[in-house]
Amino acid sequence: MNTTEKVIFEQFPYWEKAIGLVSAPHEAELTVFLGCGTSYNLALSLAAHANLAGYPAIAVPGAEWLNRPAAFWPRWQKVHLVALSRSGETTETVAAAKASRKAGVFVTAITVEPESSLAKNCDRLIEAATHGDEGIVMTVSASLMLLLGMQMVGVQIPPSIVQSARSLADQIDAALPKMIEGRSHFVFLGSGSLYGIALEGALKLMEMSQIITQGFHPLEYRHGPISLVDENTAVVMLYSADQKASEALLAEELREKGATVIGLGGPGDLELTVDCDPAIVSLCVLPALQILGERAAQSKGVDTVSPRHLTKVVMLG
Numbered sequence: 001m002n003t004t005e006k007v008i009f010e011q012f013p014y015w016e017k018a019i020g021l022v023s024a025p026h027e028a029e030l031t032v033f034l035g036c037g038t039s040y041n042l043a044l045s046l047a048a049h050a051n052l053a054g055y056p057a058i059a060v061p062g063a064e065w066l067n068r069p070a071a072f073w074p075r076w077q078k079v080h081l082v083a084l085s086r087s088g089e090t091t092e093t094v095a096a097a098k099a100s101r102k103a104g105v106f107v108t109a110i111t112v113e114p115e116s117s118l119a120k121n122c123d124r125l126i127e128a129a130t131h132g133d134e135g136i137v138m139t140v141s142a143s144l145m146l147l148l149g150m151q152m153v154g155v156q157i158p159p160s161i162v163q164s165a166r167s168l169a170d171q172i173d174a175a176l177p178k179m180i181e182g183r184s185h186f187v188f189l190g191s192g193s194l195y196g197i198a199l200e201g202a203l204k205l206m207e208m209s210q211i212i213t214q215g216f217h218p219l220e221y222r223h224g225p226i227s228l229v230d231e232n233t234a235v236v237m238l239y240s241a242d243q244k245a246s247e248a249l250l251a252e253e254l255r256e257k258g259a260t261v262i263g264l265g266g267p268g269d270l271e272l273t274v275d276c277d278p279a280i281v282s283l284c285v286l287p288a289l290q291i292l293g294e295r296a297a298q299s300k301g302v303d304t305v306s307p308r309h310l311t312k313v314v315m316l317g
């Protein structure tokens, strides 16, 4: 078992410690979740969770908020900024947090690194505590930052999610690599709070395996991207409880075009039950997507401990 794989399977005790660590959201007319890479994908999911919980929210990539916040919110100085960053050192994220604070914005940092530049440039720190040796690809830290962000906006996470997420990861693992054998194009589809998670599944698998991936909203996929689907395609459908019928129809259409469909929470060539409240599926499926990325990499003989062209932190200048 390599480090990445070990970290994925050994993440659950850290979840247990983080469940119940709730910090109240800061009062503001808008909450802006910000991050880069995986942290931006988490921001997208968290913004959906926040809106559903009654806190108006958007997600913005670090560089965009740094360079043109007014393009996202005219009264940007009045927002609550939640900056997500495992390392707390990503250039755009740190610079955006600093610039926002200078303009009077209240900044919450969610990070693994309490001594990082981001942690030193925030008004409130929410620490995602893991063992320090995760490697380049972000797995346990991503799960923890999502968990803590969801709790911050009032989503209740019961301890039983640990068993559900672990069992889902084990089930998908048992079905692999047969489900993905010979597939060289992976598509991840999800809506609502699962949209950011679909993008994260796509990013994770791409980072880990150097396979071409796409992440889309399910019905958006029909408007052009579907032209790429053939027998080389594997689709991961992240079903939303309230959209299952239309998503199942799409899954069937993609199967007819040659794709293998892995259904998390609904039909497919592989159909796995996601055993948790629909409000917390985003967190529950994350380890399963991480192990899928690892197995896809292994099927190509790619080592995820040192992925090509990637570094743990991207710093400019």
Ligand SMILES: N[C@@H]1[C@@H](O)[C@H](O)[C@@H](COP(=O)(O)O)O[C@@H]1O
Binding pocket: 036, 037, 038, 039, 084, 085, 086, 087, 088, 089, 090, 093, 136, 137, 138, 310, 311, 312, 313, 314
């Ligand atoms: N290769 C890493 C990504 O895996 C990560 O998602 C991103 C953001 O990192 P951080 O969360 O530390 O800001 O940085 C790099 O690009």
